[in-house]
Amino acid sequence: MTASPAAALPAQGAKTRINDFSIQVATVNGSGSQTANTVLLRAIFQMGVFVSGKNLFPSNIAGLPTWFTIRASAKGYVARKASNEMLILMNPETAKDDIAKADTGALVIYDEPLQLDKLRSDLACIPVPFQKLVTASCPEPKLHKLVKNMIYVGVASRVLGVDMAEVKKAIAKQLKGKDKAIELNQNAAMAGYDWAMENLPDQDQVRVVRDNKTQGLIIVDGNEACALGALFAGCTVVGWYPITPASTLVETFIEYAQEYRIDPKTGKSTVAIVQMEDELASAGVVLAAGWAGARSMTSTSGPGVSLMSEFIGLGYYVEAPGVFYNVARTGPSTGLPTRTQQSDIELCAKCSHGDTQHINLYPGNMEECFQFSYDAFDLAERFQTPIFVVTDLDLGMQNWSSKPFDYPAKPYDRGKVLNQQQLAEAEDWGRYKDVDGDGIPYRSLPGTPGGKGAYFTRGSGHNAYAQYSEKPEDYLAVVDRLKRKYETAKTYVPKPLFRNLGSDKGLLAFGSSNPAAIEAQDLLAEGGLKTDYLRLRALPFTAEVDTFVQEKQVVYLVEQNRDGQMANLFRETYPEFATKFKSVLHYDGHAIDAKFIVDQITAFEQK
């Protein structure tokens, strides 16, 4: 193959992929490519095409390689797709590797001097003289690195048929308020586009064609969606400690709080946010604030949950509310801090020593990140216990298209709290008495006047009146009631959702595995294997989950960890059906993709 770009482009008449492709952009971390990639993603989105973006970044501030993938899907699939139809290779360090992994026929945009066309002949190579274009379009050498990225946006837009008006609009949105930067970047994108117009012929391998799929949709990441949920839920105390990929949840919350949680009358804040010295202290703040009647939360990831676990057990046993986000990453230990996994399932289900069981929520999309956050504060106060909202890096930090969030009109449920008058009227009140038979006792809040309702909270053995006790019957009364309380939660937590094609074969996934599971279900059906899909959304398992497990002959359980942690919970809960569960396990740190699921299930079926 020659280096001529014209010759590199495929012959006319090949089957065109319209609004159905993936682009991978390889750059260097810290080079400002994130802005360029978001602009390209947004421009396609503004053309009415369903897109999702995934940033595969290193645990490093600047200098290490990073890859950004944009997937467009006319059918609305948003999971990662393992194959890419277009590559933009801007990182000389990884270019050779990237090109070696490229899928046959892919369009490859790269910096001319890299001479990648010499390495493979089965790709459509598009060398671009970036240096020349940069120098021409930007007088300031300091800004060349940034501008270079915007040039590939222009080139790619031309190759794909993205309207430059949308690119300019996306730049203006992305750099809102910084007029000079907007102009500079728009010029750079235009320079790339103009060059490509002059030098590249039309190609019909992959095209963006205007559609109406994204009318009225938003682009958001899960951490922001969770932060908004907490904002509307009236969270009043936050104790946190920075950790990837959980930090931006609180950081976004802070930004919104500065605007929307200021008392108009006094100009003072209605939320206390404190960056603590570690996750232990964060957990202490959350539980004590919850105990004192605030709506409290923290956001952390696996290592933080490990540190918090002694406190989580305290919260469970003394019955103090609090919302704990675990935006999971790849473990164990420090693991791959910037990669995704669903590997804290068992940790959060049973966090802490002794017999403990926790309510866990597993949002599977952006709307649920918002809504479940809102619900988590209600559940924490209703059940007087730590609530885990378990997401992961994929949900939390990646860009997702979503319907705008519905306003959470449901009034807050502040749970069973007795006020001064109720305490005065209560006969023989006991902090840990099960008055209603649902396992949930009535609590009082510190600072309630009237001389009634004070009690002593302790993580050591206590009786129904919160008095110290080592008596077996007192101990049993408390821990057995806690179990009843967990039973009650089954009627409060989000029920699973179904996507049934009419089959006795079950497919089960949760959280960020949902998009790939849906796509896999369709692909399997196209290949003749129908499944009924249950998307789990919470612990404890509800009655609908019981029925599903009972009725299905086999349950393919998809999750992103090595040990089948959710499958373990299922086998433990349903020992009589233990052999029904077949695990589809993806755990290399990349988000799971549909093909992986299809291949694994197909292999099971062929056994």
Added chain:
Amino acid sequence: MTTPTPSAPANKLGFTKQDYVGSKSTLCAGCGHDAITAQIINAAYESNIEGYRVAKFSGIGCSSKTPAYFINQGWGFNSVHGRMPSMATGASLANRQLINIGVSGDGDSMSIGTGQFVHAVRRNVAMIYIIEDNGVYGLTKGQFSATADKGSSLKSGAVNELPPIDPCTLAIELGCGFVARCFSGNPKQLGAILKAAFAYQGTVVLDIISPCVTFNNHDASTRSYKHVKDHDFPLHDLGFIQYSEVEDVDIAAGETELVTFPDGSKVAIKAIHEDYDPRDRYGAMKAIHESMEKGEFLTGLLYINPTQPPLPDLLNLVDEPLASLDETLLKPSPAVLEDIMKALM
């Protein structure tokens, strides 16, 4: 309120001292911690503290059990080992009207919980932070703690070779505005300091030497009753005048210094130790270090600077407790959500 016996006097709120007690102590007879509990009860009574506003926090240890033994009208939280400060931080933010008393031990605060101690002090969390300091881990049966003096020995004969951590100099270093050291065997001094502590807004650090009669009261211990009595060096005679009493009290002029709190209360300091000015941070550090080298326990108000804003003010929180804010104030309107959604489109 219990019905007062005809003879029991009541404070300004109409409460008798009995109204400030807690459950019966389960500590060893003669434990210094019980003497501290008695002074807390006394000071709360005399300071006219509203029991329902009191929130008591502790970690784990014999010392950490004591919040159950005073002010039953208040709420208590006996948490996990070394983490009392974060509990007090969370609750004090949820409800800034609470009067927070944290009780900890030298093990609880100077080993497992050093980090939390340091950061709570740094943040000026509104609380009285009491370290009941016996130089050992009482509850786990007598191991050395990090405040044990170099050369001090255990009953078993084991000698501590490591330098002690001093909570008071550490607190001063961290910017604490109220630092005192007391001896559980000197109720008069402890009582005055506790009353001043109740009037202070921000972190009060009280390191109270509190002998463990079971594991650290032998002759070779530097925290036995006898040793501390012999080496206690009171800095001054302290008086505390609550703001409500300021008008009526006649303060002797001359040798008595007055430190005024933001609420108008005053601490009257009559120096015994010459030239000791508790408002001089560097001087305080120097005096404490020198006394430690001589094997003395300098007791009294070591450092005072009642001008620093407590954490809720630093965070510019509304005056009302966050815990009692209403949904109408907390939940943004549908129009706000719509705006936010538009910005994300």
